[in-house]
Amino acid sequence: MYAFRIYASNGAFIAELERPYNFFRITDIAYAYSSIYTVKVRIKQGIGMFGEYGTICSIETPKDAIKRETISVAAHSVLSAYPNPFTTAFTITPLEGETATLFYQVYDVTGKMLESRSVEASEVTNHTIGADYPVGMYLVIARQGATTQTFKMIKQ
Secondary structure (H helix, E strand, O other), rough: OEEEEEEEOOOEEEEEEEOOOOOOOOOHHOOOOOEEEEEEEEEOOOOOOOOOOOEEEEEEOOOOOOOOOOOOOOOOOEEEOOEEEEEEOOEEOOOOOOOOOOOEEEEEEEOOEEEEEEHHHHHHHHOOEEOOHHHHHHHHEEEOOEEEEEEEEEEE
């Protein structure tokens, strides 16, 4: 167990936190931006009591709130391979609205490249892969435009 005593820059006591791990998050307390806090830490020794506080350290909070951006991703903005596991062959689904050629490489579990092809975007949904492969696991790396996906495919 760890005990953290947190003080404001003017020395005023803010909080004491006990945690089973050797850190805490500043969001665990009510904090202000552009402020400096001092922290003392002590460790529970064995089954007994906490030991003495160690050296004081300082924490400086950011000047203002961290800006977080949410990026919306289109439902079909990733390549996918199906079915998995497969018994006869599988297909790679292209990116929605993408007209770039799809490139793919298939490797067996030993790292040997079995196939390397390019397929026009308009033909991808009609293109099957793996019909002649023996039962086993395969690594497929597919790239279309700026998107690259890696799949672990299993033939049963």
